[in-house]
Amino acid sequence: MRYPLLLLALALLVVLLFLLSLLVGPAALGLGESLRALVTGQGEAVVLVMREIRLPRAILGLAVGAVLGISGAAMQGFLRNPLAEPGLVGVSSSAALGAVIALQTGLAASFTLALPLSALAGAAISVLLILGLAGPRGGALALILAGVAISALAAAGVALILNLSPNPFAAMEIVFWMMGSLADRSMTHVALALPFLLAGSALLLTLGRGLDALTLGEDAAEALGVRLGRVRLLLILGTALSVGAAVAVAGTVGFVGLVVPHILRPLVGARPSRLLPASALGGAAMLLAADVAVRVIAPDRDLKLGVLTAIVGSPFFLHLIWRMRRMEA
Amino acid sequence: MRVSARLSEQVGALLLAAALAAAAPAVAEAPRRVVSINLCTDQLAMMLAAPGQLLSVSHLATEPQTSAMVEEARAYPANRGQAEEVFLMHPDVVLAGTFTARQSVDLLRSLGIEVVELPPANAFSDIPDQLRTVGRALGREARAEELVAEFEADLARLKVDLPPARAAMYYPRGYTTGSGTLADAILRHTGFSNVAAELGLDGGGDLPLERLVMAQPDMIVTSSPYPGASRAEELMDHPALQAVRAEAGSVEVSDGGWICGTPAVLQALEVMGEARRNLAAVRLTELDGSR
Numbered sequence: 001m002r003y004p005l006l007l008l009a010l011a012l013l014v015v016l017l018f019l020l021s022l023l024v025g026p027a028a029l030g031l032g033e034s035l036r037a038l039v040t041g042q043g044e045a046v047v048l049v050m051r052e053i054r055l056p057r058a059i060l061g062l063a064v065g066a067v068l069g070i071s072g073a074a075m076q077g078f079l080r081n082p083l084a085e086p087g088l089v090g091v092s093s094s095a096a097l098g099a100v101i102a103l104q105t106g107l108a109a110s111f112t113l114a115l116p117l118s119a120l121a122g123a124a125i126s127v128l129l130i131l132g133l134a135g136p137r138g139g140a141l142a143l144i145l146a147g148v149a150i151s152a153l154a155a156a157g158v159a160l161i162l163n164l165s166p167n168p169f170a171a172m173e174i175v176f177w178m179m180g181s182l183a184d185r186s187m188t189h190v191a192l193a194l195p196f197l198l199a200g201s202a203l204l205l206t207l208g209r210g211l212d213a214l215t216l217g218e219d220a221a222e223a224l225g226v227r228l229g230r231v232r233l234l235l236i237l238g239t240a241l242s243v244g245a246a247v248a249v250a251g252t253v254g255f256v257g258l259v260v261p262h263i264l265r266p267l268v269g270a271r272p273s274r275l276l277p278a279s280a281l282g283g284a285a286m287l288l289a290a291d292v293a294v295r296v297i298a299p300d301r302d303l304k305l306g307v308l309t310a311i312v313g314s315p316f317f318l319h320l321i322w323r324m325r326r327m328e329a
Numbered sequence: 330m331r332v333s334a335r336l337s338e339q340v341g342a343l344l345l346a347a348a349l350a351a352a353a354p355a356v357a358e359a360p361r362r363v364v365s366i367n368l369c370t371d372q373l374a375m376m377l378a379a380p381g382q383l384l385s386v387s388h389l390a391t392e393p394q395t396s397a398m399v400e401e402a403r404a405y406p407a408n409r410g411q412a413e414e415v416f417l418m419h420p421d422v423v424l425a426g427t428f429t430a431r432q433s434v435d436l437l438r439s440l441g442i443e444v445v446e447l448p449p450a451n452a453f454s455d456i457p458d459q460l461r462t463v464g465r466a467l468g469r470e471a472r473a474e475e476l477v478a479e480f481e482a483d484l485a486r487l488k489v490d491l492p493p494a495r496a497a498m499y500y501p502r503g504y505t506t507g508s509g510t511l512a513d514a515i516l517r518h519t520g521f522s523n524v525a526a527e528l529g530l531d532g533g534g535d536l537p538l539e540r541l542v543m544a545q546p547d548m549i550v551t552s553s554p555y556p557g558a559s560r561a562e563e564l565m566d567h568p569a570l571q572a573v574r575a576e577a578g579s580v581e582v583s584d585g586g587w588i589c590g591t592p593a594v595l596q597a598l599e600v601m602g603e604a605r606r607n608l609a610a611v612r613l614t615e616l617d618g619s620r
Binding site: 025026027029044045046048049052053054103104106108109165166167168169170172173176184186187188299300301302 | 501502503534535537538539540542543545555556557558559560561562564566567568569572573
């Protein structure tokens with residue numbers, strides 16, 4: 001498929017799913033009634049539901065999905081490893097640990113930006129650890145093992161802090177930090193996260209040329225004038241900004257960054273510079289679809305997003321491992 | 330030594346019981362050592378027990394968020410409902426809830442201790458029953474009858490005769506209580522109808538924020554926040570909920586008067602009755618203003 005056509009098709013899909021996300025919810029609203037309320041602000045309660053409950057949810061679904069897709073594509077491009085993904089290598093859980101620390105120490109209550117900044121710090125530390133442990137030339141095994149260790153440690157930290165919280169509800173929320181949800185998010189969360197999500201994706205999108213050159217190997221890339229140190233720094237910053245802010249408001253949603261680039265890679269001729277924008281759109285579509293699905297499956301309960309993305313994502317993960325094993329053999 | 334000490338204690342108790350039985354044959358022997366391991370039986374026991382009869386109450390009884398009798402409970406050592414610690418207090422009778430500490434209860438029974446279990450109350454009519462049940466278990470029937478009479482008089486006094494205003498209970502994580510619950514009875518007694526019951530909810534359950542907004546209640550009843558942070562309580566700051574609260578009346582209640590089928594529900598009835606009368610006053614001034 002021609003590249004602009006692919007982007008157009010993906011963008012259309014995102015627009016459709018965004019609208020669908022606005023129209024699905026536990027309160028049964030008429031199609032015309034709800035869209036009219038959203039646009040014109042006519043009809044008190046319906047306007048509240050549309051503008052303060054469903055709109056922020058749809059915006060976050062789009063933006064969080066987009067950064068998960070793009071950061072997966074960027075990490076895979078830089079490490080030249082199809083298994084690199086923020087959820088699998090522990091970046092998301094580390095961001096969750098940062099967020100939980102900010103919330104439970106009361107830092108987030110005293111200073112608004114503390115929540116995303118602390119999550120960002122957690123994400124940044126784990127990206128540094130991953131790059132250090134797996135290395136730019138590290139094999140799949142080192143990457144996955146490092147990821148397993150970091151995820152387990154960060155998840156244990158989250159569980160420990162929430163279990164020790166004086167708040168009886170905190171311990172129940174371990175599931176949110178592990179599985180992610182967009183339920184009951186508000187425009188406050190959008191305002192808090194969106195600037196970071198945009199800045200992070202903008203940084204990651206600039207990596208296209210460098211990642212293209214890297215497909216030829218590090219030496220060739222440097223010969224082409226790509227400064228690897230700079231690419232690495234931008235990757236760390238971009239991933240930390242976007243995954244940190246995404247996790248701070250939506251928890252950990254795994255596998256989006258794995259599945260989406262994997263599906264789209266053959267369609268863009270395996271060029272990272274093309275895969276980045278395509279994965280942003282693909283990720284947005286996948287998360288919006290998952291968020292519509294959780295509300296259709298269980299309208300009155302908060303079914304977690306990560307449940308659905310893992311059901312779709314794990315078989316992909318197994319398939320990738322199987323293929324890599326065959327290639328190594 | 331320990332065994333013989335216990336034995337002589339028991340023999341002493343038997344002799345005492347025999348003496349008492351001879352002196353006053355109509356009165357059954359009252360247990361001398363009572364331990365309560367459930368928040369609700371704690372409160373009933375504290376109201377009913379003779380001085381020195383109650384040895385210990387559960388740790389929840391001193392928790393200001395959940396208990397209606399925090400001050401009184403501070404006078405008793407707290408237990409966590411573990412069979413081991415309760416057994417070591419050598420109780421004659423243990424008071425428990427039917428939903429609490431199943432394994433502890435089974436274990437205590439198999440060790441030969443009498444356990445009296447109380448089911449959760451779902452209506453005001455359960456409260457006199459529970460007072461009488463615990464009164465019987467403690468040998469304090471007369472005191473129980475006094476409390477029942479007092480309770481029934483207060484209940485009648487606190488009835489609010491105003492046309493029902495629509496109230497929604499909205500607790501952290503979007504939890505609410507529908508029909509067939511004590512909370513529903515409290516609302517109906519104080520001039521409210523329950524929005525969750527109206528939406529078809531029976532018992533407790535989740536009420537999605539969207540449906541709460543669409544229901545447009547006249548009054549929102551929330552609980553007071555716990556220390557520490559949680560997403561569950563962050564929901565209370567949601568702009569959509571704030572907007573509903575700005576339109577409707579809103580009252581923050583402490584769980585103490587809402588959970589247990591004890592005369593403590595009178596506290597909740599007073600708070601809600603006042604909230605209902607305030608609502609009526611606000612509506613009247615609004616009407617005056619628009620005229």
